[in-house]
Amino acid sequence: MSNTSPNFLTSSIGKKFLMGLTGLFLISFLVVHVLINACIYFNDGGVTFNMAAHFMANNIIIRVVEVGLFLGIILHVVQALILTLQNGKARPQKYAVQNSAVSSKWYSRSMGLLGTLLLMFLIVHLANFWVPTKIAVFKGEEHNTFESLKTVFANPIIVAVYLLGLVSLFYHLLHGFQSAFQTFGLNHKKYTPAIKACGFWYAVLITLLFASMPITLYLGLIK
C-alpha cells in the first residue's frame, strides 16, 4: 500500500482539528475573560475591576497573547467558512422532506448560524469596549473601563443584544466543547460522558456569569 495522501492541514480531518484546537483555545480565553469581569462583584466602585482591566490592557505578555487570540478567532472563522462552503457543495440537491430532529440536536446542525450571530455580537462588543480601551492606551490616557461598562449597559437595547449574543454562545459551546474532543479522537465509554457533562456545565456557568453582568449593571445593583 503506497501513501498518496495530501497535506494533513488541508484534509477534511485536519481542518476539523484546527476548528477544535482554535475552539478550545477560545474556550480557555472565555474563562480568563469571565474571571476578570467578575471583579465587578467586589462592588467597590470598580477599583478592583479597573486594576484588572488596566493590567490586561497594558501588560506586554497579555498583548502578545491578544495577537494570538485574534489569530485564533480569524482561523476559527475562516476554517468554518471554508468547511461550510465545502459541506454545502457536498449536497447540491436538498431533500424535499428532511426529518433531522430525530437524529441530531438543532444546535449541532446550526453551528454556522450561531457562529455568525456570535461574530456579529463580537463586532458590537469590540466596538463597545475594546476599541475605546485601545484608543485610551494609544493616547496614553487612563481609561475607566468600569465607567464605560455602566454607560454601555444603561441602554436596555444593548443589554438585550448582549443577552441574545450569550444565548448564541451557550448553544455554540454546548455543541462545540464536546465536539472538539470527538474530533481529536478522544471518545471513550468512561470519559466521554464526563467530557459532555463538563461541556454542559461550562456552557451554563459561562453564559450565566456573563449574562449576570449587563443585568446587574443595568439594574444598578453594582455601583
Place this chain on the structure above:
Amino acid sequence: MNLTLKIWRQNSGKEQGQLVTYPVKDISPDMSFLEMFDVLNEQLVSKNESPIVFDHDCREGICGMCSMVINGRAHGPKTGITTCQLHMRSFKDGDTIVVEPWRAQAFPVIKDLTVDRTAFERIQSKGGFVSVNTGTAQDANCLPIPKDDADASFNAAACIGCGACVATCKNASAMLFVAAKVSQFALLPQGKIEATARVKNMVAQMDLEGFGSCTNTGACEIECPKGISLENIARMNREYLVANCKD
C-alpha cells in the same frame, strides 16, 4: 391500507427530477416497504408507464443495496433496519409518504431512487483490505486478540456500506463509513501493519470524492442500520493524526 406516495422520479443524472404522486390501494400492513414498491411497479407496468427504479438485492437487511430516504429519514422511520426490513405496519392508513434517493454530490442519481455509490468502492480500494496472502485458516489462538478488540472490530465490520450515514449527514459526510472500514482493521494485529497508509489514503480518497466533513452532529450513528458508533470516527481521527505524525 391506502396510501399516497410522493416518489422522486428522475430519468437520468443529466435531467431534472421531481416528486410524482402515486396513490396506492389495498396494501397489506405485513408487506415490506420494497414489496409495496413491487406492487406499485406492477401497476405502473400494466398501465404502460415506466416502473420506479430502486436498488435492492438480498431483502434481508444485510447487503446494503436498498437506499431510500422515507419521510426525511434514511431507511424510514425505524432505527436499526434497512428499507427492506421496514414494514407497512409502521405507517398508518391514509398516510402520505415521501420517498427520495440518497442525496449527495458524491452519490449522483442514476435513475429515480438509484444512486451511484461507487465512490465507496473507490475509497475501499485505497486501503480497505489487508494486502497479504492469508493462506489457509490459522489456529484459532495463534494470534492472541483481546475479546473487546475483536468485538469492536467485528462491530465496525458490520457496516454494509449502504450510505445511510452520507444520506443523513447534513454535510453528506462519509466519515462513519470510512471510520468503520478503518476501524475494523486498526483494531487487529493483521491490520496494524498497513494502518498508516490505509487511513491516509482512504481519507484522501474520501475528500477527493466530494463528501462533506464531519460536524459531530451524531445523526449518522442514529440512522445507521447496523448501529456503527461515533467511537469509530474518533478512532479514525486518532489514526489519521498518528499516521500524519509518523510520516
